[in-house]
Amino acid sequence: MTATVSSAPTLEDRSSxxxxxxxxxxxxxxxxxDGAWWPRSRDMAAELPSLTAVLDPxxxxxxxxxxxxxxxxxxxxxxxxxxxxxxxxxFLPEQDPHExxxxxxxxxxxxxxxxxxxxxxxxxxWLMAAASDPLGTSTASRLMEEAARLRTVSETDxxxxxxxxxxxxxxxxxxxxxxxxxxxxxALPYQPMGR
Numbered sequence: 001m002t003a004t005v006s007s008a009p010t011l012e013d014r015s016s017x018x019x020x021x022x023x024x025x026x027x028x029x030x031x032x033x034d035g036a037w038w039p040r041s042r043d044m045a046a047e048l049p050s051l052t053a054v055l056d057p058x059x060x061x062x063x064x065x066x067x068x069x070x071x072x073x074x075x076x077x078x079x080x081x082x083x084x085x086x087x088x089x090x091f092l093p094e095q096d097p098h099e100x101x102x103x104x105x106x107x108x109x110x111x112x113x114x115x116x117x118x119x120x121x122x123x124x125x126w127l128m129a130a131a132s133d134p135l136g137t138s139t140a141s142r143l144m145e146e147a148a149r150l151r152t153v154s155e156t157d158x159x160x161x162x163x164x165x166x167x168x169x170x171x172x173x174x175x176x177x178x179x180x181x182x183x184x185x186x187a188l189p190y191q192p193m194g195r
Contacts, residue, residue: 019050020115022128023058024136032139036131037100038115038124042072044088049081052102060104062086070097071116098140113140123147 020038024031039047044067052062062081066089069075075090095101100112113131115124130136130143138146 019054020124020128021051021054022132024132024134027134031134031136032111033099033113033131033136033143034110036113036115036128038119038128039117041117044072044074045076045079048079048086048088052081052086055102055110056082059102059110060107062102063105064089064103066091066095066101066103067114068092068095068097068099071114096140098144111140113143119147120151123151126150 020040021035023035024033037051039051041047048065055062061084063084064087065079067075069090069092072090076088078085078087080086098114100114102110102112113127115127119127127143127147130138130146131140
């Protein structure tokens with residue numbers, strides 16, 4: 001299976017009706033995650049039909065979905081999708097809060113990282129690529145923690161650069177702008193080391 005989003009989602013992706021989904025290619029060794037889904041809202045009844053419409057032909061009819069309700073304000077018991085009903089369940093301690101588990105009667109189960117709807121496009125692209133890595137060994141929560149750490153590092157770097165620039169540091173980068181400091185030499189009186 002291939003990814004269905006580009007590596008750098010744009011602002012246009014937020015307004016379009018296309019599904020933001022990235023799936024790991026089928027490989028010999030299963031990864032912890034089978035991909036990532038970036039819904040546009042936390043409304044399961046509105047979001048799940050488009051997800052299952054894409055996955056049903058790939059994975060067989062999705063019949064059950066489970067979530068951890070931590071990030072979902074309402075978890076409906078059933079969601080009508082394309083001519084059938086998907087049952088929805090939830091588990092608190094047993095399921096990663098950033099993961100969606102999909103089950104098919106005939107073909108098995110898949111775990112998707114759920115990228116929060118409000119995630120910036122650059123972070124979402126990183127998360128979707130990481131969750132779709134066929135050699136991935138991170139859980140959904142670990143990927144979310146790493147994305148938060150990377151975002152903090154990036155924000156800190158931008159903050160330090162802004163201070164540098166505000167203090168004239170941007171001028172120091174350009175040799176033509178840097179003022180010349182005259183060399184000053186002074187003779188120091190000789191003082192022998194005392195005995």
